[in-house]
Amino acid sequence: MLLDVRARKAGTAAAGRSPRAGRRWDWPLLVVCAVSALVVGLLSPADTSQEAWGLAAALGYGCAALIAAKSSTPWAPTPAVVAVVGAAVVPLVYLTVISKAQMEVGVVERAADLLFASGTPYHPTPQVVRDFNPYLPGMALFGIPHMLFGDTPFTSARLWFLIGFLVAVAGAVRVLTRGRNLSIGQAATSRGTTGRTGVLWLIACPVVALPLTIGGVDPPVIGLICLALAFTQRGAAGRAGLALGLAAALKWTAWPAIPVLVAVLAVSKGKRAAAKCAVGSLGIAVCAVLPAALVDSGAFYQNVVLYPLGLGPTASSAQSPLLGHLISTLVPHGETVTVALIGLSALGVGASLLFRPPRSAVAGADRLALGLILAIVLSPATRIGYAIYPIVLLAWPRFAAGLSTDRPDDHRILPAPTADRQLPAPTADRQDPVGPISHVPR
Numbered sequence: 001m002l003l004d005v006r007a008r009k010a011g012t013a014a015a016g017r018s019p020r021a022g023r024r025w026d027w028p029l030l031v032v033c034a035v036s037a038l039v040v041g042l043l044s045p046a047d048t049s050q051e052a053w054g055l056a057a058a059l060g061y062g063c064a065a066l067i068a069a070k071s072s073t074p075w076a077p078t079p080a081v082v083a084v085v086g087a088a089v090v091p092l093v094y095l096t097v098i099s100k101a102q103m104e105v106g107v108v109e110r111a112a113d114l115l116f117a118s119g120t121p122y123h124p125t126p127q128v129v130r131d132f133n134p135y136l137p138g139m140a141l142f143g144i145p146h147m148l149f150g151d152t153p154f155t156s157a158r159l160w161f162l163i164g165f166l167v168a169v170a171g172a173v174r175v176l177t178r179g180r181n182l183s184i185g186q187a188a189t190s191r192g193t194t195g196r197t198g199v200l201w202l203i204a205c206p207v208v209a210l211p212l213t214i215g216g217v218d219p220p221v222i223g224l225i226c227l228a229l230a231f232t233q234r235g236a237a238g239r240a241g242l243a244l245g246l247a248a249a250l251k252w253t254a255w256p257a258i259p260v261l262v263a264v265l266a267v268s269k270g271k272r273a274a275a276k277c278a279v280g281s282l283g284i285a286v287c288a289v290l291p292a293a294l295v296d297s298g299a300f301y302q303n304v305v306l307y308p309l310g311l312g313p314t315a316s317s318a319q320s321p322l323l324g325h326l327i328s329t330l331v332p333h334g335e336t337v338t339v340a341l342i343g344l345s346a347l348g349v350g351a352s353l354l355f356r357p358p359r360s361a362v363a364g365a366d367r368l369a370l371g372l373i374l375a376i377v378l379s380p381a382t383r384i385g386y387a388i389y390p391i392v393l394l395a396w397p398r399f400a401a402g403l404s405t406d407r408p409d410d411h412r413i414l415p416a417p418t419a420d421r422q423l424p425a426p427t428a429d430r431q432d433p434v435g436p437i438s439h440v441p442r
Helices: 002-016 026-043 049-070 077-097 103-118 137-149 157-177 185-204 206-214 218-234 237-248 257-268 271-295 297-309 323-330 334-355 361-378 384-403
Strands: none
Touching (some): 026 049, 026 206, 049 077, 077 157, 077 206, 103 157, 137 157, 137 271, 157 206, 157 384, 185 384, 206 218, 206 384, 218 257, 218 361, 218 384, 257 271, 257 334, 323 361, 361 384
16 A cells, blocks of 8 residues: 555656646746836836836846746746735835826826816817826716815825726626535635635736836726626626626727627527616716717817827827827828728627627637727727737636636536436436445445
8 A cells, every 4th residue: 555655646746747737837927027017117218107117017027937936836826916016016105105107197187177167077178188088987087086185195096096996806706706606615715715816917917017006097997897707707797787888988998898798698698688788888888978978079079089099189199109000100191091990890890799709708808809909009099008908808708717617627517407308317227336335245
């Protein structure tokens, strides 16, 4: 027996040293993150929030990579915690102390002031970049604490962007892990730990950590989309529509998610569920947008339509050397060409939803990521920071699919009996191979 145990241990150790088990992606990706953050810090203009984030985050990612390389467990919690502290917490505290933030923070805080003063969050005659508000009316809600209580670290819109993102992602994890049929207490604890670790790795991702730190408006939008995907995966069409409607009330970038998730629900849960999601999401979004558009339609059109597309008299600050920007600057009538290309890409993705609809939340997120990548690349006014959408959409649903598994992977789940297929009942001809218990030799 002693030889048996030793042989078993030797086999396990050999399996652990297999080439597949030896592949590690956590510390190499952290090294890539460190290099990327350093590049951002060195190439950003001096004395900006991007420069401060890049230099601090590079150090944080580097320390996390060293810890991950020495860890025997891939994607362990400790490197994730170090990466979050170094890439998000430390630069966030520093930038808050010195009162430096992305321009979007001031735009949203002024939008709240305008909303309560005039009934619309948009400047009627915007002249310079800071006057424009390219976001939908719901975004002004993040500026209400600043309007009510003045300029303090706890009322900054940046803090409420962060809170909105964390609440939405925590809600998504809660939805995915609630009500699972787990018979083993350790398995439930393991799933909860996995969920918290996954959220930490998500926050540590540079495209998430950067806007969370400097005050970008996109994290709460993508957080609500993740929540909507979680509800879709659970088949809760009404709640998915509610989360989508809240996201669509914040920014245009959430609107493409509505037809995609409606298509997923139509295939997986039926037309009634799809209609419930569509009515809920569009109802909330329209109710949020329509009043501001009616109060001052000219201001709404200038701020929310022309300026984000780079078609207004004032150039948008969201410019990156992507295809749409190059076409608009180098090709005659380039702005018209880019708008036409965006329209054609939207029609193509829309047609794919009709003729080959996605059948799961993961497939729907992939289709949405494809559509947003096309829009980002072809838009004449965009930022590379918009990559938060496709990257999170490609990574998060795959993690969520494993998080919501009803049982551990090493347990088989037998299909439930149905009217068409009943499990065979034991008969006299189908006896246990070892015979009755009383006949088992002792």
